Amino acid sequence: MSEQRIAAPRPCYRLIPSQFPPIGLFDTVSTPADLEAVMDPAGWTNDRLVSERLRRLPEAEWAFGRHNSSIIMAAFLHAPPGGTRFAGPDLGARYAAAAINTAVAEVAHHLRRELVARNVPAMTRTYRTYHCRLEGDYLDLREQQAARPELYDGTNYTASQTFGEAERASGGDGLAYDSLRHSGGTNVVAYRPSKVLDVVQGEHLDVSVTADAPTIQVRRLSE
Numbered sequence: 001m002s003e004q005r006i007a008a009p010r011p012c013y014r015l016i017p018s019q020f021p022p023i024g025l026f027d028t029v030s031t032p033a034d035l036e037a038v039m040d041p042a043g044w045t046n047d048r049l050v051s052e053r054l055r056r057l058p059e060a061e062w063a064f065g066r067h068n069s070s071i072i073m074a075a076f077l078h079a080p081p082g083g084t085r086f087a088g089p090d091l092g093a094r095y096a097a098a099a100i101n102t103a104v105a106e107v108a109h110h111l112r113r114e115l116v117a118r119n120v121p122a123m124t125r126t127y128r129t130y131h132c133r134l135e136g137d138y139l140d141l142r143e144q145q146a147a148r149p150e151l152y153d154g155t156n157y158t159a160s161q162t163f164g165e166a167e168r169a170s171g172g173d174g175l176a177y178d179s180l181r182h183s184g185g186t187n188v189v190a191y192r193p194s195k196v197l198d199v200v201q202g203e204h205l206d207v208s209v210t211a212d213a214p215t216i217q218v219r220r221l222s223e
Contacts, residue, residue, distance in 0.1 A: 006176055008134035008188045011198075013103040015127040016071070018204060050077045056091045061194045068199035071130060077191055083159050086164030086175055086189045093164070093174070094190040100129065102185030108216040109181040111211045122210040124173035126221070129202040135195040136173030138188055143177060143197060152180060164189065 079092035179185035
């Protein structure tokens with residue numbers, strides 16, 4: 001089975017709900033000691049796991065003192081209780097897509113799952129877009145859905161989380177894989193904050209989904 005490693009697509013795109021405003025804590029400090037000193041008064045430890053996750057990252061991996069550092073670190077420090085496809089709940093990772101359409105399809109999928117869970121006919125959410133440059137070498141899992149079905153399971157992430165965390169523990173930079181939400185799309189999961197570079201905020205989008213149709217409506221908001 002191929003163990004090829006590739007460069008990440010450039011740029012990569014990520015959408016973040018605009019209801020979560022950017023916090024510039026990591027952008028403004030200049031040393032790891034400064035960062036630890038200001039985390040409590042800045043409110044980042046409202047979730048007690050944030051500090052624990054920060055200490056699971058080697059200091060050499062901390063992103064701080066540069067533009068949008070907080071956006072980078074948030075992906076690692078705020079992880080869902082059940083984890084994500086290629087990362088467990090103990091430490092997050094940065095997911096991104098090779099194309100903006102793929103990034104939209106990914107968030108729309110989760111928006112539709114929320115719609116179903118809440119039993120409402122339609123939902124719209126505003127997102128802000130980010131693009132970045134990912135350095136490093138990424139294990140290429142594209143076109144391996146037949147060979148590695150356990151990594152592409154639509155609902156059970158047990159095998160894929162174990163695989164991803166083993167790759168992280170071995171020093172790997174991350175994984176490139178097929179999007180299950182956008183045919184032909186490519187996603188990347190990055191495990192090293194230090195290799196997430198040149199993060200730039202772009203446009204704001206309204207993404208809408210309905211219960212009775214698989215279509216996704218996207219409206220670009222004026223600046």
